[in-house]
Amino acid sequence: MLDAIHRQWQMLRYLPRYPQRIGTKELTARLTQDGYSVSMRTVQRDLQHLSERFPLVCDENRPRGWSFALEAHGFEIPGLATHEAVALRLAQAFLEPLLPVASRQRLTPHFRTAEEVLAPTTLGRWTKRVAVASSGMRAELPQVEPALADQISEALMAGVEIDARYCRRGEREARSYRLHPLGLVYRDGVGYLLAMHGDYDDVLQLALHRFVVAKASERPARDKDGFDAQSYAQSDAMGYLLSDEPVALELVLDALAGARLVEVPIAPDQAVQDQADGSLRLRATVADTRALRTMLLGFGAHCEVVAPAWLRAEIAQTLGAAAGRYKG
Numbered sequence: 520m521l522d523a524i525h526r527q528w529q530m531l532r533y534l535p536r537y538p539q540r541i542g543t544k545e546l547t548a549r550l551t552q553d554g555y556s557v558s559m560r561t562v563q564r565d566l567q568h569l570s571e572r573f574p575l576v577c578d579e580n581r582p583r584g585w586s587f588a589l590e591a592h593g594f595e596i597p598g599l600a601t602h603e604a605v606a607l608r609l610a611q612a613f614l615e616p617l618l619p620v621a622s623r624q625r626l627t628p629h630f631r632t633a634e635e636v637l638a639p640t641t642l643g644r645w646t647k648r649v650a651v652a653s654s655g656m657r658a659e660l661p662q663v664e665p666a667l668a669d670q671i672s673e674a675l676m677a678g679v680e681i682d683a684r685y686c687r688r689g690e691r692e693a694r695s696y697r698l699h700p701l702g703l704v705y706r707d708g709v710g711y712l713l714a715m716h717g718d719y720d721d722v723l724q725l726a727l728h729r730f731v732v733a734k735a736s737e738r739p740a741r742d743k744d745g746f747d748a749q750s751y752a753q754s755d756a757m758g759y760l761l762s763d764e765p766v767a768l769e770l771v772l773d774a775l776a777g778a779r780l781v782e783v784p785i786a787p788d789q790a791v792q793d794q795a796d797g798s799l800r801l802r803a804t805v806a807d808t809r810a811l812r813t814m815l816l817g818f819g820a821h822c823e824v825v826a827p828a829w830l831r832a833e834i835a836q837t838l839g840a841a842a843g844r845y846k847g
Contacts, residue, residue, distance in 0.1 A: 525636055526555050527565050529601065536591065537576055540584025553601040554640030601642050604633035609649065660708045661728035668727055671712055674735035675700040678742075681714070684732040685725055693731040698723075699740040702748025713748060715741060722751070762807040769826040770801045776821040777801065785814075800825075812837075 533541060533549055543566065547559045566585055569575060574591035578584050611630045637643035674681045681700055684693040698714040701722065705711070710727040720743065772780070777799030781791055786803035794800055805811055815824060815834055824831040 523565075525639060526550065526557065527569060529553060529555070530562070530565060531569065531573065534575065535586050537586040537589045540578060540580075540586045542582045542584050544582060546585070554637070554642030555601075556641065601636060601640055604636040605642055605645055607633040608637065608645075661726070663710065663727045664730070667730050667733040668710070670733045670735050671700065671727065671730070672703070674733075674740070675703065675712075677735065678740050680736045680738045680740045681712075682732070682734045682736050683730055686729050686731055688726075688729070696725075698725075699742075701743055701746050702751065704748060704752045706752075713751060715743065722746075761809065764807060765804050766807050766811065766830065767827060768801075768803050768805050768811075768830070769824075770815075771823045771825055772799050772801060772818065773821040774798060776818050 529550060530546060533546055535541060543559050543562050546566075547557060547562045550557050550562065566575065566577070570577070574588040576586055576588045607626075607629055611626075611633075637645075671681060681696075681698040683696045683698055685696050686693040697717050698712070699716075700712060700714045702713040703710060704713060704724075712723075712725045712727060712730075714723055714725060715721065716723055722743070771794070774797050777791065780789070780801060781799070784803070786805050789801065789803040791802075792800045812834070815822060816837060819838075824834050
């Protein structure tokens with residue numbers, strides 16, 4: 520019964536006001552695109568049924584067209600359209616961790632409604648056919664205490680300071696911080712609070728799972744002029760910048776390893792040349808980050824750093840030390 524009601528609500532949304540009209544063939548096609556398994560005969564039957572309760576009119580043209588009567592009062596059709604429901608379900612799956620707690624609470628009934636709307640349609644399978652995968656090794660994500668995450672997001676929204684105790688990587692004792700929150704960034708599923716501490720202007724990246732205590736205060740937080748979390752997340756800062764000097768990188772890669780960087784360039788000025796032996800020579804200007812080292816070491820024997828000389832020596836030393844662990 521609910522399936523038919525959802526379908527008929529959707530039909531009413533598509534009906535224009537007279538003298539505009541829509542035929543049953545076009546209406547059937549639109550419902551099919553929305554994921555409903557329906558025949559033209561069913562649509563005709565539904566229209567006849569709906570015309571007994573709504574001010575609908577049908578002309579005598581061939582093919583016949585349906586519309587709301589010209590004098591019909593305006594009204595809103597309750598519920599969600601199927602494509603809106605798909606968007607909500609995908610937002611729930613991929614964006615829910617980014618939403619402030621108040622927003623999540625308000626959206627929860629809409630998430631449930633979206634699930635009900637999609638249940639009788641073929642679009643209900645879409646959320647099971649779409650996924651986001653990490654390019655790295657699968658790892659269990661660290662657990663974040665929900666109450667702490669809520670306090671942090673509430674402080675960020677309200678623009679107030681956070682009284683926190685935070686355990687830095689490699690340390691066992693938590694330290695006290697007076698944080699001025701600037702933004703939240705999620706990298707590979709791990710959340711980081713961007714904030715300034717006390718009277719300092721440096722932007723700290725604080726992993727949410729390392730907070731021991733986090734409490735939103737009533738003290739207004741300082742802001743940083745021109746700071747934008749989106750721009751910061753896309754900058755080299757999130758790649759653990761090791762120096763401010765760019766790296767004029769030159770690599771020789773096996774064809775298979777090089778093909779990966781051809782498909783996904785690492786810099787706007789990247790240039791690739793085919794070598795006589797089938798390898799690829801790549802040149803690009805990149806930031807000096809830990810992520811760069813991780814990429815180069817990940818290629819192993821399939822990549823040779825040609826320049827700069829200091830980076831070539833650094834990678835050679837690291838690989839030599841790694842090889843030494845396997846001797847004997």
